[in-house]
Amino acid sequence: MSRRTPRIALDRLRTPRRIPKFLKAASICVLVAGLLSPVTQVAAADTSAAAAGDYCGGQCSDILPPGENGNATLAQILLNQAFGTQPDHAEDQLAPYGNLPSGYSALTDAKINNFFNDASFGVASDQVASTTKPGGRSDVTIVRDKKTGVPHITGTTRYGTEYGAGYAAAQDRLWLMDVFRHVGRGQLTSFAGGAPSNQGLEQEFWRNAPYTEADLQAQIDSAIANNGARGQQALADANAYIEGINAYIDASDSGRYFPGEYVLTGHKDSITNAGTIDHFKLTDLVALASVIGALFGSGGGGEVNNALSLIAAQSKYGVTEGTKVWESFRERNDPEAVLTVHNGESFPYASKPDSPQGAALPDAGSVTQEPLVYDRTGSAATAGATGASATAAATTLTSAKRGMSNALVVSGKHTASGHPIAVFGPQTGYFAPQLLMLQEIQGPGLSARGASFAGLSMYVELGRGQDYSWSATTSGQDIIDTYAVELCQDDYHYLYHGTCTAMDKVERTNSWKPTTADSTAAGSYRMQVYRTKYGPVEYRATAGGKKVAYTTLRSSFLHEADSIIGFQMLNDPDYVKSPQTFQSAVQHINYTFNWFYADSTHTAYYNSGDNPVRATGVDAEFPVWAQAAYEWRNWNPATNTADYTAASAHPNSVDQDYYISWNNKQAKDYTTASWGDGSVHRGNLLEDRVKKLVAAGGVTRASLVKAMADAALADLRAEDVLPKLLRVINSSTVTDTTAAAAVGKLSAWVTAGAKRTETSAGSKAYANADAIRILDAWWPLLVKAEFEPGLGSDLFTAFTSNLPTDEPPSSAHGPTGAHAGSSFQYGWWSYVDKDIRAVLGEPVQGGLEKSYCGSGSLSACRDTLISTLKEAAGKTAAQVYPGDDQCSAGDQWCADSIVQRTLGGIKHGKITWQNRPTYQQVVEYTSHR
Template sequence: MAGATRKLRRGLTAAVTALVLAAAGAPAATATGPAAADTAADQCGGQCGDILPPGENGNATLADILANRALGTHPAHTDDQLPTYAELADDYRSLTDSTINRYFNDSSFGVPAGQVESSTTMQAGGGSVTIVRDKAAGIPHITGTTRAATEYGAGWAAANDRLWLMDLFRHVGRGELSSFAGGAAANRQLEQSFWAAAPYTEADLTQQVRSIASSGPAGQQAMADIDAYLGGVNAYAAKAHSDRDFPGEYDLTGHIDPITNAGGIAPFTPEDLVAIAGVIGALFGSGGGGEVQSALVKEAADARYGTAKGDRVWAAFREENDPEADLTVHDGTSFPYAASPAHPTGVAMPDPGSVTAQQEVFDPTGSAAAGARQLAPAGASAKAPAKLAPLKGVFDKGVLPGDMLTAKHGMSNALVVNGKYTDDGHPIAVFGPQTGYYAPQLLMLEELQGPGLHARGASFAGLSMYVLLGRGPNYAWSATSAGQDVTDTFAVKLCAPDGSATGTPSKDSLYYRQNGDSGPCTKMETLERDDSWKPTLADQTAAGSYKLIVYRTRFGLVQYRATVGGAPVAYTSQRSSYRHEADSIIGFQAFDDPARMATPADFQQSAAEVNFTFNWFYASDRHTAYFNSGGNPVRASGMDPNLPADAAQEWQGWNPDTGASAQEPAATHPHSADQDYYVSWNNKQALGTTAAGFGDGSVHRSNLLDSRVKALVDRVRGGGAAITRAQMVQAMEDAAVTDLRGEDVLPKMLAVIGDPSKVTDPQQAAAVQELTAWQRDGARRVETSAGSRTYADADAIRVMDAWWPLAVEAEFKPGLGDGLYTALTGALQINESPSGGQNGGTGSSDVNESQPHKGSSFQYGWWSYLDKDLRTVLGRPVAGGLGDGYCGGGSPSACRTVLLTTLGQAAAESASQVYPGDSSCKAGDQWCADSIVQRPMGGVTDGTIGWQNRPTYQQAVQFTG
């Protein structure tokens, strides 16, 4: 149940808004039962901390939402971790071990008696469970006398904190978001993207549930845990509805009447959890699949230079195994995977100009003539009770970001150092996932203490039967998205539209040959979802409906249509984790059990059970370890994973009925134990492990972490002071406020320009001086003082933001030509600055940068390309270069002219041009343009914080042992 403080706040909120809202307030709660006692030995010694903004509480009643909108008040624990998180960016340089807990929650097990906010004991699962919430953050600490009771408590707490979000995601996973939460454009965009990536029938979802149950003792235990967990979820939902203490979003979207309480919350099923797992897997645990885009770059390069040189240019920009790439496993061990063979077979290149995207959105009749996002005629607007009028239109922009899946997402980071270099001889880890900034968060915090469950940390809403990322008694673990290539594109030959073997094949046909040229004509399986919506209180979007259709073949989901050698084909996407997202529950189960996490080998064995593409990190009181998980398929000999393949290149052991295939053994995955240190920021895992996309080369944002941690380790090796927990946090945060372009590429740009005194144009000269000073200051984007909302080196930062897109285009487009340059920018955006879509660059490819206020920055961009090209122009050594210099045709003097000309153009742009403003910021407000907005996924909104490139959930741990 919710804590007494939270109930009191809700009661006050209801009283404050009584004149506006004629509805019953939430009843007061009574805390019962003793405070939960820790049942597992805790070896943190006060040296474990975590943080998850904005706050633990993700549920707000209708009264809470109205008060937030009208008065700016917040339910308890809605945003109390946000200031703590934000302030580290201003204060990190003065951080000490004794002050770390000002910026992180104390994540020791249990709750001291004086810090108990509420304690509730319930009978469940053949025993009892006590849920204690702490005063500091309202986190549920769940202790059960039986495992089933513990899981029941986990479900109860999850629904208490994230019921609305859980409901959203089970509908997203089924392509039913609009009918559930309103037909806003963002809702439709999101459900379309997820339906295209992971469409499932109910039978598919049930099959995944059965697969868990048949996975031996661990699978049977997982099903028992799921059943107990769902018991808690559904019991809480029923009680909250009866007590009128449920999330107010159900009122706003018409599922419950705000006056009569008529309506309800549909019970959750195991299939719902599989649907949620499918969403999370598509967001954070997949990789590869860009083979068509890669083919278009190769074709454009061949058209520009001829086949021989064009293929060399394609390979150079592809950087699939760049010798200068930053590596997580840096001890020289090689783990070859997914590289292009010297003599590939079965490559299915599209005919130039023939590629078209597969239509997904149809009109309600399923007509193939309907355009994308075609809607039925508008209906009448919803009529809201007059007293609820302030809430009209709250969800008109959608309840979830429309680009949550389609836009490229920056992910997580990790810094782990071996105990031989630390102050007390125990490893230090500062790590966590970057899941985006939302209100409420996708993740929630919890502590689980029960038989076989001894962990505290974060879990995705609806999947919190286990702590997914966190700590046990003497070990901690976390993950970053790896994104290695587990998705391939196959060219499936099409038959006549009537399915006949003798008719003329058509590019739009729904019939294909199962076995290449000679196989029988088989009809594609149609996966469709009808969705319709009507105006609601909070979403005034006109009524409409449409049909979502995805076609499934033996070789995966149809993504594109094209011709290959004149013959029509469908390009399909085959992902190894599709139809198997729920399988990973076996690995997650093990993380919470100390008996199965005692050694690096135990940890790696558990991580190997996860088929999502993650980099897993482990730090115990004695050891560190790393493992790259994922269902790496065993490909046909000679297949090129970086280009579309014909159907003869089918994965080894492929079973189209189950979606399973042979997979590479765990020993072939990048892994390591007790390396001197590990860093990861979604960079290349190890030698030989091929990058899944373009641009993983000499400059990557992980360099910001690597250089800082390596310097600390080298200091110890040289006889200097040992590393402290505070210094590891400082290394992380210094990287978090540093502009990657300014630290690693700007020095080469300035080197080409040369002596500043020889720059004759006054505007250009001033800009060079400002940029030089900013680089000398560390190329950071930090305030002049805490709370000033004004950057130090503000003019230099403005110039850099404007200069980058101009310089990239002027440096590369003349040499590459329009066609190849456009193809390359389609495969890899040129920039990912903190201000995102507000970047005022006028380069044509700058439209690729389209996500403002998201925090995570500098993962995707042309950093390596400029670095390598400018070093070539300067005559410096370059391993894995791009070939001849592009800037100024390779001439240093001509390149200098290119850079100075574009620098002058950038310097002339005003702050209002560079930062044009949006619904959150006025034009010209540089700090605000960079700022992080907690994107609301419900009715409550939270404050804006300053930019930092940092995980959303983060741990800082060092066990005493």
């Protein structure tokens, strides 16, 4: 499968073989009568869900495309594929979400819910679509509203409430939940077929969390044992949630309204109903959590790649000068970086040590990646086979993993009402069904509405309580370290504290047959990971002439389930009552997230994650020797626990004038694992707009949404770097006609606002289309021409392995992939910005160690820019946008467009590009308890 077609094999579901061949598309309706509507959904004329205490005053809104309903019967899937029809509530949130780019400029507070949903608690009596008593229970009711079909779960007992949450989750996401419990176990191909994309998906996650069933159970035991009464309550909640899921499985099976994908993948028979849908169990929830933790909450790693680029720099320039060059590109603590905590407070973490100790850099040319895939005989898979699955892995869920999230929060001191305002949410990628689901949950000790990952929705994970809202962005601080374990005896033994110790081999064997979902031939393979006390083996090499295995140790390894306590607290109205109690709650979440909070009076921020306390002198950027002197402080390999930095040492704040976050640097001296936290970062798109609003005062919900939406359409390169490039070019008269014409178009685009917007709503054509095409073609050419001559090809290539040069919306080659929405997180914009400013003679803080564009000469740099600009201007739209399975070559709008990547049988239409959270809240509380 091409990198330009980032689809999962599950998106190729077709009519099952058991459906008679004479059944034509127009005849599919025969199947509809008994299959479209679950029998448990009973229309209710005059029933209403009583709203719990709601202090938002009708000023809380949210949105989650494409729609709440992520389950479809076989008949609904066949109708969708034949006629494009949609099940109820499958895509009713897609159009409002997709219309914001054309409607935001005229936005007012009164119009916000044209583009968002009312997120008030409860359902008005005239808006009740259905009422369900799941499993016939009297202690819980699920009410769904007419507009969105979101479940509003109200229970009179804690058990019944959680039972209802599980039932509602299965109603909306059963197939997706089943897919991801298999992904977490590395068993997707056995479940859904052996397409390369399915192989890649299970390999991507299982390599990072190669857990046995005993490991999964141990996480449950640990989370309970270490958390007292809350741990016991979490266990009871999870058990009730599981019972609700299984009750729906049984009801939908007997009623024959289970998801149609089970027929299309051979698990159920469409005629006889033979086959089973396996019940869920507690360890499935941990397997699901391991996937979500790997996607969003495990910052760090990459130490071997860092070492390789450092070696290349030292080879090019010598040890001393090469190290300086490397550090200037790494930008660990760039003084020009946009910060979330911008009041000057310092939070040192993972800083460069004065006297580095224990570094274990590989010998040049010795690094090889540890094989993961083997055939049934035990031989490592061929390069062709591993290449196919690696490509699939890189393009399946990378929009979720790389998409990240953003937040805009303004203190009441600067708003028109005097109450804080927040516009925030996770940018989790675009899928059908969506990875997240919406719900309201009200019961003893539970009061919240918002989004949760499917299969983990016993609590709302991102959303609102009675008088507060919270959200998160991925933070990326380094909780993963790489250790060089010295080998002894053979390649599968290593020295642990002086004793030759056998590695543990963890295996997973998968076999599959052809299914109607995928035409891949029958096959099988085995995945194999060697685990040490220092984590799984990722690379092998020599270091100082000694044979070593490089392992990755992360603090959340074997501890994904621990975060359940923090989410439980966030849903507890008796616990979260203030910024301080909010911060206390999220301190129990070991995923690497930035957390934001707003109520009617206060705002707050906290950076979560188990940040290990490293030994003195250890540089977190590079591999270190697996020796006691360089281990995490008080590390216990049996439990993978250690000393962690104190809560006060994590970036945190209450009532700062405003907060912005778009996966940028958190605070002064706080080093993240991400390259690119420099002078130009997509966080600047929010910073510039929010700072201007705050300076003017009188911020409203509409003005903050407009700031977000405006940033969501901005081309970061065009807004923050292109004007400086044009100043270099225009330092003398441009005489070449091709270059002059290109400069004119680019200048006009900058003057117009440097955004990628349609000529009119629904036109599917960009204003300033030529300028956009020219910049898309020019950026990679100018970066290469600007830096490669000075760095040399080896070092330039090594640095691009640390940080790709570009990530525009149309990019199929970048970390996020095509049609993914999220853009401009990864690129060389800061390097170009600093280098060009130096050429222009402007002041630069934290500049690059050397000058690159024209070796610092303005005229030579200008020549380089003009020559590459001419080349770019000559590229046709078809060359710049070559087309894929979604778009024809040359279709610029389509190349940028957002596609809901199918994880099931239902497909949706494209929407115009925008760079914003997938689930998003707009909140302004009017009062407080």
